[in-house]
Amino acid sequence: xxxxxxxxxxxxxxxxxxxxxxxxxxxxxxxxxxxxxxxxxxxxxxxxxxxxxxxxxxxxxxxxxxxxxxxxxxxxxxxxxxxxxxxxxxxxxxxxxxxxxxxxxxxxxxxxxxxxxxxxxxxxxxxxxxxxxxxxxxxxxxxxxxxxxxxxxxxxxxxxxxxxxxxxxxxxxxxxxxxxxxxxxxxxxxxxxxxxxxxxxxxxxxxxxxxxxxxxxxxxxxxxxxxxxxxxxxxxxxxxxxxxxxxxxxxxxxxxxxxxxxxxxxxxxxxxxxxxxxxxxxxxxxxxxxxxxxxxxxxxxxxxxxxxxxxxxxxxxxxxxxxxxxxxxxxxxxxxxxxxxxxxxxxxxxxxxxxxxxxxxxxxxxxxxxxxxxxxxxxxxxxxxxxxxxxxxxxxxxxx
Amino acid sequence: xxxxxxxxxxxxxxxxxxxxxxxxxxxxxxxxxxxxxxxxxxxxxxxxxxxxxxxxxxxxxxxxxxxxxxxxxxxxxxxxxxxxxxxxxxxxxxxxxxxxxxxxxxxxxxxxxxxxxxxxxxxxxxxxxxxxxxxxxxxxxxxxxxxxxxxxxxxxxxxxxxxxxxxx
Amino acid sequence: xxxxxxxxxxxxxxxxxxxxxxxxxxxxxxxxxxxxxxxxxxxxxxxxxxxxxxxxxxxxxxxxxxxxxxxxxxxxxxxxxxxxxxxxxxxxxxxxxxxxxxxxxxxxxxxxxxxxxxxxxxxxxxxxxxxxxxxxxxxxxxxxxxxxxxxxxxxxxxxxxxxxxxx
Numbered sequence: 001x002x003x004x005x006x007x008x009x010x011x012x013x014x015x016x017x018x019x020x021x022x023x024x025x026x027x028x029x030x031x032x033x034x035x036x037x038x039x040x041x042x043x044x045x046x047x048x049x050x051x052x053x054x055x056x057x058x059x060x061x062x063x064x065x066x067x068x069x070x071x072x073x074x075x076x077x078x079x080x081x082x083x084x085x086x087x088x089x090x091x092x093x094x095x096x097x098x099x100x101x102x103x104x105x106x107x108x109x110x111x112x113x114x115x116x117x118x119x120x121x122x123x124x125x126x127x128x129x130x131x132x133x134x135x136x137x138x139x140x141x142x143x144x145x146x147x148x149x150x151x152x153x154x155x156x157x158x159x160x161x162x163x164x165x166x167x168x169x170x171x172x173x174x175x176x177x178x179x180x181x182x183x184x185x186x187x188x189x190x191x192x193x194x195x196x197x198x199x200x201x202x203x204x205x206x207x208x209x210x211x212x213x214x215x216x217x218x219x220x221x222x223x224x225x226x227x228x229x230x231x232x233x234x235x236x237x238x239x240x241x242x243x244x245x246x247x248x249x250x251x252x253x254x255x256x257x258x259x260x261x262x263x264x265x266x267x268x269x270x271x272x273x274x275x276x277x278x279x280x281x282x283x284x285x286x287x288x289x290x291x292x293x294x295x296x297x298x299x300x301x302x303x304x305x306x307x308x309x310x311x312x313x314x315x316x317x318x319x320x321x322x323x324x325x326x327x328x329x330x331x332x333x334x335x336x337x338x339x340x341x342x343x344x345x346x347x348x349x350x351x352x353x354x355x356x357x358x359x360x361x362x363x364x365x366x367x368x369x370x371x372x373x374x375x376x377x378x379x380x381x382x383x384x385x386x387x388x389x390x391x392x393x394x395x396x397x398x399x400x
Numbered sequence: 401x402x403x404x405x406x407x408x409x410x411x412x413x414x415x416x417x418x419x420x421x422x423x424x425x426x427x428x429x430x431x432x433x434x435x436x437x438x439x440x441x442x443x444x445x446x447x448x449x450x451x452x453x454x455x456x457x458x459x460x461x462x463x464x465x466x467x468x469x470x471x472x473x474x475x476x477x478x479x480x481x482x483x484x485x486x487x488x489x490x491x492x493x494x495x496x497x498x499x500x501x502x503x504x505x506x507x508x509x510x511x512x513x514x515x516x517x518x519x520x521x522x523x524x525x526x527x528x529x530x531x532x533x534x535x536x537x538x539x540x541x542x543x544x545x546x547x548x549x550x551x552x553x554x555x556x557x558x559x560x561x562x563x564x565x566x567x568x
Numbered sequence: 569x570x571x572x573x574x575x576x577x578x579x580x581x582x583x584x585x586x587x588x589x590x591x592x593x594x595x596x597x598x599x600x601x602x603x604x605x606x607x608x609x610x611x612x613x614x615x616x617x618x619x620x621x622x623x624x625x626x627x628x629x630x631x632x633x634x635x636x637x638x639x640x641x642x643x644x645x646x647x648x649x650x651x652x653x654x655x656x657x658x659x660x661x662x663x664x665x666x667x668x669x670x671x672x673x674x675x676x677x678x679x680x681x682x683x684x685x686x687x688x689x690x691x692x693x694x695x696x697x698x699x700x701x702x703x704x705x706x707x708x709x710x711x712x713x714x715x716x717x718x719x720x721x722x723x724x725x726x727x728x729x730x731x732x733x734x735x
Contacts, residue, residue: 042695047478048432049700051511053685054711058510067507073436073532089595117439120446136446143443154436154532219623219674238597238649300594302644302651304625313626315644330626330678338674477702512711512718513702 033349041344041352043337056327061087061161061296064324071329073154074117077110078307080159083327085240086303086316087161091296096287099163100242105279106150106158107241107305108272109176112183113142114308115265115272118360119190122262125357126203127392131193138186141179148172163289173280180273187269194262203395204258208343208355211256218339221332222310223264224359228256234306241305246278248306261358295322307332309360333361350394416492421546423455427465427489431482431518433472437499437532441469444535451539462488467542470524473501473508474515486522494525494545499532506531574621574650575599581615582654599652606656610666613643613654617671622647624668627678629686631660633714641665641688660713664689685712 032040052071056064068083069076081103088095116139123131143153150156150166158164168176194200210220215228225232234240235248251267253260298320305312310332319325336359343355430438444451445458452458459465462485474482486495497518500506505516518524528541569577578599583591588604589612603609616622622645630640643654656665667690668675679690680699687710690696698705710716 045700047475047481048430048434048472049475049477049513049702050432050473050508051513051711052508054716055508055511057714070434070436070507070531073434073439076434076436133447136443137448140443140446140448153534154440216623217673219672238646302595302598302653304646304651311625311646313644313646315626315628315642317630326628326630328626328628334677335674338677342673475702476704 031344031349031352036348036350038344038347038349038352041341043341053327053329056324058323060322061294061324064327065159065161066157068327068329069155069157069159071331074114075110075307075309075312076155077106077158078305078312079329080157081107081241082303082305082312082314083316084159084161085305086301086314087296087318088290088292089301089303090299090316090318091161091293093162093290093292095163095290097242097245097284098286099288099290101245101279101283102164102166102168102288103159104242104246105168105276106146106156106164108275108279109142109146109149110156111272111308112269113139113146114360115269116142118265118308118357119262122354122357125353125388125391126200127388127396128200131190134186135190138183141183145176145179148175160289160292162292163287165288167288168280168283173283176276176280180276184270184273187266187273191263191266194259194266199395199399201259202399203351203354203391204262207258207351208347208358209255209257210339210343212254214342215256215339218342219335220310220339220359221335222307222360223251223261223268224310224336224339226251227253227260227264229254232311234304234311238304240303242279245282246275248275258354258358265360295320309333310335333359337361348394350391353388353391417549421549423457424466424494424542424546425457425459425464426467426469426542427462427485428458428469429471429482429485431470431472431478431502431521432475432514433499433501437471437502437530440532440535441471441498441538444538449535449539451542454539454543456542462486463490465489466493467545468493468495469498469538469542470495470518471498471502472518473505473511474518474521475513476515477513479515479521482518482521492549494549495522496526496528496542496545497524498528498530498538498541500529501531503527503529569648571597571648571650574647575652577619578616578621578645578650578652581619581621582612582652587612597649597651599650600655601652602655602657606658606665609643609654609656610668610671613668613671616645616652621645622650622652624672624675624678625651627675627682629682629688629712631686631713634660636660639663639686639688641682643668658688661687662689663687664691666690667692667694669693684710686710687713 031038052067055067059067065080065083069080071079116135120132120135123135146156147153149168149172150158158166210228212229215225215230220230221232229252231250231252233248233250235243236250239247249271251264251271253264296318298318300317303314303316312332313330315328316324317326340356340359344352347355428441443449468486468489472478495518497503501508502518505514508514509516515521526541526545528538530537579591582601583589587608590602592600594600625644625646628642628644630642632639637660638657639660641656641658645652658665665688667679669679670692676693677699679693680696682688683690683696684698684701711718
């Protein structure tokens with residue numbers, strides 16, 4: 001009698017999406033596991049695809065700004081900045097230095113809010129709701145500062161074609177400095193937590209490791225790549241806006257595991273605090289906007305900026321009219337998605353939520369699904385919450 | 401045809417309303433938004449706004465939910481999921497559309513992959529405008545919805561204690 | 569290597585050596601290389617890889633409109649501040665390019681998007697399914713072509729399922 005001793009192979013459909021309080025974007029992962037180990041993974045996107053590249057061809061340059069700001073609510077300013085910089089280059093408009101500096105100021109504040117947001121979401125994935133609550137409470141500080149500066153907590157709309165809308169006065173500058181002091185102290189605490197908390201390290205140290213070669217080959221970008229030792233940061237490689245005057249320093253880690261990704265983002269917070277202070281101390285006087293023509297000169301340009309998640313690439317083509325001919329938006333998460341899919345293979349199912357969240361996925365920027373294929377057997381459908389819970393319980397049992 | 405009104409039905413109806421309004425369980429769905437509204441909804445759970453102290457619990461399964469908080473202009477890919485979730489919820493159920501996109505498609509009105517608002521797909525009970533609406537506005541909208549349930553149109557007076565509890 | 573050195577190296581590699589191509593400098597930090605034959609694409613990409621010159625940042629489809637027979641596919645390679653763009657011209661309808669994903673795995677996602685948005689066949693692509701467009705998207709409708717007929721989209725689903733009443 002033949003004994004079937006092959007381990008049971010299961011194919012899981014893990015829809016991430018509506019029922020997921022922390023991972024707010026809709027997406028679809030199909031994961032195949034053999035026993036506990038992931039053998040294949042795919043992503044399928046499309047839930048947040050709104051047809052923006054088409055939409056801008058039917059709108060004016062000014063209207064397109066509003067749509068592009070809303071590609072992503074978390075990194076709205078950087079999208080608008082990339083767009084504005086590109087269009088201003090085409091139109092040969094010289095933006096006043098004060099406006100460029102304020103752009104950098106808001107961009108770094110956005111980076112702070114985005115990294116703190118991510119810290120909370122990642123902590124939630126690991127089951128650390130306390131850290132989630134604390135980091136989001138602290139994040140309210142920077143939301144208040146952004147609101148004081150621009151009038152809105154999210155979708156600040158600080159950019160106009162030709163400059164910025166909002167100015168910084170002394171009172172606001174002082175408020176920002178105060179807020180940063182508070183945040184800096186808290187950030188030291190978070191750095192301590194992610195590098196010393198035993199339970200946390202169990203889920204992050206040595207997990208999801210991506211070597212430098214893999215990172216380069218898979219096209220990873222942003223903190224995900226820098227955590228694997230890849231020295232790439234658009235603010236340093238190709239300074240834009242006022243980054244020539246307020247240079248950023250790259251934060252590099254070499255371990256390439258989840259812990260490294262946490263450390264890189266937290267250390268980048270310190271970098272942001274430093275840059276903001278420099279901008280506030282030496283903000284150049286002058287105008288906030290330059291005159292923009294309604295029709296933009298024909299031509300093509302490429303605008304690259306460093307979004308909180310990595311390199312954001314805009315290709316803008318004008319045909320001399322008041323409507324864009326073509327705008328190609330290549331957002332960072334699509335680059336990092338490939339790495340997630342590869343990384344998941346060989347890991348335990350319990351590690352999948354953390355691996356995904358480690359790249360700081362912004363689905364609305366990319367809107368993708370991941371589907372993992374595997375061998376036969378029944379298909380079970382898990383919610384993301386199930387998967388996340390599974391991961392938490394798995395590690396809880398291990399440490400018991 | 402006349403039938404006797406079972407007095408228990410009134411009691412049960414009031415009990416259900418009280419339960420829903422005092423502690424609604426909510427489920428959140430993103431039908432393709434830019435996440436701006438979603439992070440503000442999430443912010444309502446965090447210490448500054450803390451919706452949970454009002455009894456609103458955001459959790460995962462549609463089968464346990466009373467309120468569906470929905471964002472996004474409903475992309476074609478998402479509309480099936482949205483309908484499924486709506487179907488799986490038990491009565492009484494309410495739908496709250498959060499953000500300009502959920503109301504009418506927002507800036508994405510007319511885009512090829514977008515239906516143009518939640519009410520193109522399912523009936524909506526409350527609309528909360530904003531891009532995104534502040535957490536205070538979201539809470540206000542949800543409370544207004546619950547308050548409106550406490551004043552049923554058949555003339556029954558809401559229990560004053562319940563009304564006070566929800567309003568606080 | 570400075571930006572200027574990078575661009576000069578790229579020019580020497582891609583234009584002045586083995587393959588037929590034309591190049592120009594539309595902006596100080598950019599080199600555009602127009603391939604005269606689309607079969608040169610893969611060898612050029614391998615050449616860039618061997619020289620470790622830049623990384624593939626994006627792939628852009630460019631449709632001039634129905635008056636033209638051809639469209640372009642742009643491959644952008646970034647090295648520091650320098651951007652080298654390989655431009656391939658293919659027929660607007662029924663055009664094809666070879667996949668880069670065997671050499672550059674991250675190209676797969678960009679190529680899937682190019683394919684579904686412009687109708688460009690990417691030969692050798694392992695998983696050519698839709699990346700962004702919904703499952704029920706009609707065949708033959710490519711949203712980013714200038715003359716795409718978007719009225720052919722499936723009619724909106726009924727506003728509610730039969731058993732959902734709008735009160």
